[in-house]
Amino acid sequence: MAHPNKQRSKQAAARLRSAALIGPAAVYLFIWMIVPLAMTVYYSFRRYNLIEPYIKGNAGFSNYANIITDPNFIAGIINTLILVVSCLVLTVMIGLAFAIVYNNDHVVGKNLLRTFAASPFFIMPVVTGLLWKNLMLNPSFGLLAALQRALGISPIAFLSKVPLASVIGIISWQWTPFAMLVLLASLSAIPEDIKEAAYLDGAGAWQTFRYIVLPQLGRSLYAVIMLETIFFLVIFGQIYVATSGGPGNASTNLPYYIYLQAFSSYDIGAASAGAVFAIILANIVAIFLVRMISANIREDS
Amino acid sequence: MAIVQLKDICKQFDGGEANAVDHFDLTTRDGEFVVLVGPSGCGKTTTMRMIAGLEEISKGELWIGDRNVDGIPAKDRDIAMVFQSYALYPHMSVRENMAFSLKLKKRPKAEITKAVNDAAEILGIQNLLDRKPKALSGGQRQRVALGRAIVRQPQVFLMDEPLSNLDAKMRVEMRAEIVKLHRKLGVTTFYVTHDQVEAMTMGQRIVVMRDGYIQQIDAPNALYERPVNMFVAGFIGTPSMNFLKARVDDASQRLIGEGFSIAMEKAHETALANHLGREVWAGVRPEHLDLVTDANAGTTDNQLTGTVEVIEPLGAVTIVQVRVGEHIVTAELDSHTSLAMGDPAALTCDSHKLHLFDAASEKTLLETSDSGKRTTGDAKTTTA
Structure with missing residues (x-):
């Protein structure tokens, strides 16, 4: 009260200090997120084709109208959804099964097995695609072809006959370890005496799993599903290498469709319009993710 | 309520040389409060886990009432156990925790509600029934763990160092409360502790153990006045x-x-x-x-x-x-x-x-x- 000026300058200094601390993060976010986002939105309303760079001008909603009516785009959306949902179901179920097995003390050599089971996750997407395309699924000299021949079946050309299912298989193979590792950590964190208490309360193996273990996995299951959804939405490398989105558009998902628009048709405007759709799709998932994280933080505090 | 007979029970763990529990022989009276006491690693908890059915008995016989319970799974032994860590189900409310065993037995809803309310009243936790364990203090969790055991109306209570996670004041309080509870329910109780004060104040008979062997079984005062060895x-x-x-x-x-x-x-x-x-x-x-x-x-x-x-x-x-x-x-x-x-x-x-x-x-x-x-x-x- 005695020194109002002094107090005001103190407040100003505090404001300046917090601005200086938050500043770098704000600048970073601006450069790496807001600017590209704004440019994408901007280009989605422009005529901009790399083959005809001299045709410029405002496109209005024509880029959006064009891709919405493009059957390849519709196929891309449908394929993306099929891919995300099937991969989620497969990775979570198989991952949970593996986690339960490797959490059991009676499994012999489980440390070694666990390392093997986790290894696909550490392989680059492009290498995964190549590995499956050439070593596993190749109809003339792939491992599965050899197995089929051994069984007397004529080998199936997986990548051309069932391309989307093959891609789903490849991606599930790569991502099952992720679900397994997260769920295994969560499983091993459940205290043994709680399971013993359930056993004494009369719960059998299934009831213990259903009423005691599964509810406590809830949070990590949710985290796995959310994170995997975001990663599955942007799958690109494996598709690029293994099927190139084909045959036709059979294994084209949204990111691959955007890639084709940008670097096959060289239509930056249409690619940007597709990207805006992708952003919307990803944000729907992100909203749930952020909600979950903030709910966790609230509960912990 | 039942007489529990441990007949010459031994426990040997895989790969262990000596018996973790060696020739444990004890017959309780009906409704007796028996305390197993000894330093850590003396086999008291192992003995209790064998009674519970969480560990197999290597040698000897275990009778609860007029049944030899060897080979009878834990849930059919008619026992209830209170764990050191309480082992409450974290995702369930207090009510659900206490009702879980009865729900598994598919008892009618009204009966479950009554059993839970009765147990809650005995323990004075009626106002906590809708809370999750996380929102309870140590003493309250301890009461819920006791409540979960009480609702089953078992023939035998097993308590594995139930007070060791409480602060000193709360421990004294709960000690008296468990004794009162035992007097009220009259259920044969086995109580494991490493704290000789707990043993002396709570036990009607005390089993002092060391290295898997029983040293002496006696009433508190007899242990104090006539110890059999150093x-x-x-x-x-x-x-x-x-x-x-x-x-x-x-x-x-x-x-x-x-x-x-x-x-x-x-x-x-x-x-x-x-x-x-x-x-x-x-x-x-x-x-x-x-x-x-x-x-x-x-x-x-x-x-x-x-x-x-x-x-x-x-x-x-x-x-x-x-x-x-x-x-x-x-x-x-x-x-x-x-x-x-x-x-x-x-x-x-x-x-x-x-x-x-x-x-x-x-x-x-x-x-x-x-x-x-x-x-x-x-x-x-x-x-x-």
């Missing part, structure tokens, strides 16, 4: 009993060592008949020692003399450690003692309260109670 004597009572290596002097009928000389009682003479001229362990409890002052100097000729090393005033009493020869003797004295560190001090003791142990086997040389004697046959009594 381990039990040192384990029961705080501060611990003092042990002095003494020579039995034939001529003067005294127990003599460096810094002390104690007259033998009539009872001692027969006990020490075979030990004349040899060494024995003399045990005396700190609370049975007194300071020699001008007032009582003439009335006793039992003297332990040395220098004061440590003084611990506790308010009601003062604990003093006196170096007598090679031994440190702890004495529980009047709180108004004028002693200071480094002072010479003379202590006196009542010969009646003296304990005598064989120098080699460390078993008592005095009369033991019947129950005590019976169980010490193959007790392992060498000190580590």
Whole structure:
């Protein structure tokens, strides 16, 4: 009260200090997120084709109208959804099964097995695609072809006959370890005496799993599903290498469709319009993710 | 309510050399409160887990009521256990925690509600029923764990160090509460603890264990007054009993060592008949020692003399450690003692309260109670 000026300058200094601390993060976010986002939105309303760079001008909603009516785009959306949902179901179920097995003390050599089971996750997407395309699924000299021949079946050309299912298989193979590792950590964190208490309360193996273990996995299951959804939405490398989105558009998902628009048709405007759709799709998932994280933080505090 | 019989039970773990529990033999009375006590690793928890059905019995028989429960799964043994960590189901409310076992048995809803409400009333936790365990204090969690056991109306309660996670004040409170609860329900109870105060205050009978062997089974006071060996004597009572290596002097009928000389009682003479001229362990409890002052100097000729090393005033009493020869003797004295560190001090003791142990086997040389004697046959009594 005695020194109002002094107090005001103190407040100003505090404001300046917090601005200086938050500043770098704000600048970073601006450069790496807001600017590209704004440019994408901007280009989605422009005529901009790399083959005809001299045709410029405002496109209005024509880029959006064009891709919405493009059957390849519709196929891309449908394929993306099929891919995300099937991969989620497969990775979570198989991952949970593996986690339960490797959490059991009676499994012999489980440390070694666990390392093997986790290894696909550490392989680059492009290498995964190549590995499956050439070593596993190749109809003339792939491992599965050899197995089929051994069984007397004529080998199936997986990548051309069932391309989307093959891609789903490849991606599930790569991502099952992720679900397994997260769920295994969560499983091993459940205290043994709680399971013993359930056993004494009369719960059998299934009831213990259903009423005691599964509810406590809830949070990590949710985290796995959310994170995997975001990663599955942007799958690109494996598709690029293994099927190139084909045959036709059979294994084209949204990111691959955007890639084709940008670097096959060289239509930056249409690619940007597709990207805006992708952003919307990803944000729907992100909203749930952020909600979950903030709910966790609230509960912990 | 039931009589529990443990018949010569042994437990050997895979890869273990010695038995974790060795020839455990005990028959409870109906509705008895039995405390298993001993230092960590003595086999008390393993014994309890065998009764619960969480561990297999390697050898021997276990009867609950008129059933041999060997091979009967835990859920059909009609027992309920309270875990050290409480082991409450974190995702369930208190009500759901308590109702879980009845729900699994597919009891009608109304019956479950009534059982849970009744148990909650007994424990005074009606207002907590809709909370999650996370939102409870340690004492409240403990009550819920007890409640979960009570709703099942089992024949036997098993409690595995249920108070060890509570603070000191809460522990004393819950101790009394569990005793009251036992009196009210009258269910045969096994209670495991490493805390001899808990054992003494709660148990109707106490089983003192060590290295898998039963040392003594007795009522609290009998354990205190007639310990069968030096381990039990040192384990029961705080501060611990003092042990002095003494020579039995034939001529003067005294127990003599460096810094002390104690007259033998009539009872001692027969006990020490075979030990004349040899060494024995003399045990005396700190609370049975007194300071020699001008007032009582003439009335006793039992003297332990040395220098004061440590003084611990506790308010009601003062604990003093006196170096007598090679031994440190702890004495529980009047709180108004004028002693200071480094002072010479003379202590006196009542010969009646003296304990005598064989120098080699460390078993008592005095009369033991019947129950005590019976169980010490193959007790392992060498000190580590």
